[in-house]
Amino acid sequence: MIDSATNVRIKEVSVITVYLDLQPIPFNKGFYSVDMTFFFDVAVELFSGSASVPVPVNGVAVFNKKVVLYGSEGNVKVFSSEASADEVSIIGDSRALPTAYVQVAEPVALSAKLCGGGCSCEPYYRIPEAISQLYGGELDPAPQRNNVYVTIGLFTIVQIVRSVPMTVPASEFCVPEKECVPTSDNPCELFRRIDFPVGEFFPPRAGDCDCGCSADRAR
Template identity: 45%
Template sequence: MADINFEPRNCNSDEFKEAVCIDAARIYDSCGDKDCLSDLRVCFTDATQPIIDSAYSIKAQSVEVLDVLMDVEPVPFNKGFYSVDMTYFFLVQLEAYTSPVTAPRCVSGLATFCKKVILYGSEGSVKTFTNDQNIPQVPQPQRYLPRVVVQVAEPMLLSCELCECPCMNTMEGCLVVPANVSQRFEGSFECVLPQRVVQVTIGLFSIVQLEREVQMMIPIYDFCIPDKDVSGTVSQK
């Protein structure tokens, strides 16, 4: 049997092969922003709010973006433009000092922030069907809308403040929290009457994009085959 001389080709080859049509997500419009979210109120569950009520001091630890809810609507009388309403959910980690002689207690709270942008997303008037079993075969109206992509850098917890609740005897209403967010916390956010509240300042950098699936012609040079050997040894048992 003749030996086959297999030589991997460089991925950066300049030899043009052919042009092919692919499905790709084209970005029609995008925007980036740096926000300083000051005086955001942190909500606590019925399990952690008593710790905040009895604390005399708090210390900021970290903040994390748990989820971003997005709602896209066409802008009336301005074809191709869409308004994007976003709600950010932040997991805020704090240390609460309840006594000068005891160690601080770690407490997790939830802060929210709403933002709206208007971007160009082109016009779409087609229904897409596929034989993928994971995708419903019934066309959905939202398939006409462009897809929203939100990229969020790691936020910064700049400051936190513990203050008396201005509405101790009244309730502003129960906080509606998505299931995937509420499961990260112990207890429930419903019907919590705080005596003290926490306000934080968060630094946030985000990029919002509107994109649609389109067909594009791209040049093909060659298949990308690795030209490096695997380093290290393989142990045999």
């Protein structure tokens, strides 16, 4: 259908999976290269003539990307008390490679084109068997008379993760200096603790008056 098509239109794109390969960079300690191979499921419509009905087709698109990130290094092994005495268990080895993760937002289907024999195209990639089975069998990557090439907008976040100890600042605890006085539900004991309200029985002095009148007039 692709060989007989005269035009193609992209419909939508989704991410099938991403293969990641992490390798240390020689002579640059602590840095690692992350090779990512993206596999996309691409839905397109093929046109064989100006008045023909478009034929929907799904295929696999492949894209490679490499980044270099800092992942640190260490020289310790971590053991746990949960391990049995009859087995050797290491729960963490900081000398080992860190773990790479990639977060991929929903890709944007931008455009598609038919590429013939005279077109300078990217090399073909071998499609893994697990992905080929999603399309009913082995996908033949051999060049055809026409090939569909798509432009995809992609937003990703690549991370390198390693377990490391962290120091968290903490304040010293305070020892109480006074003994806590036990409370009672007896209303009489509660009333005895209240100070006598002397100010309620005597009028305020002239200097304490906040009514706005002068002291002479108050006399």
